[in-house]
Amino acid sequence: MVEDQDKSRPAGGYATQRGINYQNRVAAYFAACSLAERVALPGIPTSPLKSIRCETGEPLADILLIFEDESLVFVEVKRAMEFGAARMKPLVSHLIEQYLASKEGTFGGKFPWRRRLDSTRDRLLLVTSSEASARLTQHLSACLSRVHAESRPEDLLAIPLNNAERDAFESFLVVLKDAWKTVLGEQPEDDEVVELLSLFRIGVLDVNAGEPGEQNAEDFLKQTVLVTKDDAGQCWASLIQLMERASESRMFVTREEIRRGLRSANLALTSTLSYRSDINALRKYTQLTLDSLNHLATLVIDQREIKIERPVTKYLRGEAEKQSLVVIGDPGAGKSGALHELATMLQRENRDVVFLAADRLDEWLKGELGLDYELAEVLENWSGDQPGLLLIDALDAARGSGALQVLRDLVSRVATNQGSRWRVVASIRIFDLGYSQDLQRIFRRGVGEPGPQEFQDGTFSVRHIKVPRFSPDELREIRAQSAELDAVFTTATPPLLVSCP
Numbered sequence: 001m002v003e004d005q006d007k008s009r010p011a012g013g014y015a016t017q018r019g020i021n022y023q024n025r026v027a028a029y030f031a032a033c034s035l036a037e038r039v040a041l042p043g044i045p046t047s048p049l050k051s052i053r054c055e056t057g058e059p060l061a062d063i064l065l066i067f068e069d070e071s072l073v074f075v076e077v078k079r080a081m082e083f084g085a086a087r088m089k090p091l092v093s094h095l096i097e098q099y100l101a102s103k104e105g106t107f108g109g110k111f112p113w114r115r116r117l118d119s120t121r122d123r124l125l126l127v128t129s130s131e132a133s134a135r136l137t138q139h140l141s142a143c144l145s146r147v148h149a150e151s152r153p154e155d156l157l158a159i160p161l162n163n164a165e166r167d168a169f170e171s172f173l174v175v176l177k178d179a180w181k182t183v184l185g186e187q188p189e190d191d192e193v194v195e196l197l198s199l200f201r202i203g204v205l206d207v208n209a210g211e212p213g214e215q216n217a218e219d220f221l222k223q224t225v226l227v228t229k230d231d232a233g234q235c236w237a238s239l240i241q242l243m244e245r246a247s248e249s250r251m252f253v254t255r256e257e258i259r260r261g262l263r264s265a266n267l268a269l270t271s272t273l274s275y276r277s278d279i280n281a282l283r284k285y286t287q288l289t290l291d292s293l294n295h296l297a298t299l300v301i302d303q304r305e306i307k308i309e310r311p312v313t314k315y316l317r318g319e320a321e322k323q324s325l326v327v328i329g330d331p332g333a334g335k336s337g338a339l340h341e342l343a344t345m346l347q348r349e350n351r352d353v354v355f356l357a358a359d360r361l362d363e364w365l366k367g368e369l370g371l372d373y374e375l376a377e378v379l380e381n382w383s384g385d386q387p388g389l390l391l392i393d394a395l396d397a398a399r400g401s402g403a404l405q406v407l408r409d410l411v412s413r414v415a416t417n418q419g420s421r422w423r424v425v426a427s428i429r430i431f432d433l434g435y436s437q438d439l440q441r442i443f444r445r446g447v448g449e450p451g452p453q454e455f456q457d458g459t460f461s462v463r464h465i466k467v468p469r470f471s472p473d474e475l476r477e478i479r480a481q482s483a484e485l486d487a488v489f490t491t492a493t494p495p496l497l498v499s500c501p
Contacts (some may be wrong), residue, residue, distance in 0.1 A: 022079040024405050025207040026127050027243035029217050034255045036220035037273050041203035045071035051254045054247035069119040072113050080131035081162045085175050092179040099196045119149040119198035126202045139168035141202040153190035229267035238265045256380040260419040272381035281370045286355045296336040311453035312455050313341045315489050316465045319452050320425045322417035326443050327427040329467035336425040338467050339393050352388035358395050363402030376413045379422045388422045396432035412442050
């Protein structure tokens with residue numbers, strides 16, 4: 001969540017409480033649409049909704065929506081609204097103030113949403129219910145939908161198509177110009193009126209208990225978000241609670257944070273729809289990489305495969321299920337082989353695993369993997385009921401400082417995300433770990449955190465597994481599988497036999 005300024009609003013009374021409850025339900029509806037990647041209302045951006053903020057401190061203060069294409073929608077929520085000038089003027093004043101703040105840059109450039117609005121993709125939105133006046137929700141709304149970025153002042157005369165629309169549209173223009181004069185002390189220019197109208201839209205959401213909007217939200221959740229469709233009611237209730245907390249904290253909530261909140265409520269989620277092609281791309285890339293590195297886990301003698309199951313690999317698997325860690329060891333000890341064997345072991349059990357060979361990657365990681373989204377985002381939106389493993393072999397061998405930094409940023413983002421089901425296991429040389437303050441910080445054991453009991457290097461206080469050289473028992477097993485290798489050991493010089501019984 002991204003914290004910003006505070007803005008208090010008066011509250012009290014039954015009507016106010018109903019309004020707050022309605023606003024939280026509207027925000028929950030947007031959250032459901034974000035998860036399901038549905039367009040929430042006609043006339044607003046069709047790009048997937050990536051973050052929501054309630055009580056924004058902006059002139060249109062109730063909700064701010066930010067989409068993946070960086071479109072913005074500033075939302076004012078009014079459960080029931082009449083069309084009279086006295087009732088409309090405060091809303092219209094907020095519209096004008098939001099428009100002018102954008103146009104004139106009065107808020108500066110510190111925050112990305114405080115920019116010039118583009119009527120081809122951004123919106124100023126009033127959300128209300130069917131309790132509001134039909135002059136507002138039907139007649140004025142229809143007129144506004146016909147004002148667009150290319151509209152000219154002379155086009156406004158032809159916007160209304162009947163008497164009811166003309167009455168609503170002309171009445172609204174009177175309120176707009178009166179409010180403009182109150183705010184600025186002068187009448188607006190004609191092109192300013194057109195631009196504001198091209199940004200403004202009205203949406204109707206009936207999201208109280210049993211109403212169509214609530215049913216639609218639950219249907220969205222059933223169709224594309226939840227593993228168990230019967231959880232839709234619980235999921236909707238959880239979304240309302242999440243957005244109520246978001247309103248109290250006045251902080252942005254991303255789609256990933258919403259998913260995390262639902263998982264903490266013991267709701268099983270499917271992978272996010274638009275990320276599924278990237279998930280398949282990662283599965284394919286992992287398999288191709290493992291196939292090309294199969295020699296790391298086996299030894300071929302006279303077309304026979306010599307392979308043993310090392311105790312360190314089994315122990316590594318158990319520790320990796322619990323937490324992120326690094327795999328260290330002397331050159332040739334078998335770090336890469338241990339990671340390769342761990343990956344293939346998980347694949348045999350249909351577990352979610354991503355395997356990256358750092359020495360084959362450059363700093364353009366997303367493009368090289370064939371992804372539309374950043375890898376960390378894909379993992380966050382890749383659902384499952386067991387821990388997933390991101391395995392990075394030879395982290396110290398990344399091609400160039402740019403690639404190494406990208407991979408370290410990835411490791412940091414995934415390994416330190418406490419709400420994620422993903423664990424990072426990265427192999428690195430002892431020398432490089434000793435000189436990497438970043439990696440030592442990322443994998444440092446917490447105060448009082450017990451470390452693994454086996455395969456440890458007392459030099460480090462980080463979560464790690466040290467891959468030892470082959471033990472006498474492991475060497476005996478290798479010799480038993482290959483007469484050729486046994487002969488080599490039989491005739492070897494003493495330095496080669498130093499670890500062999």
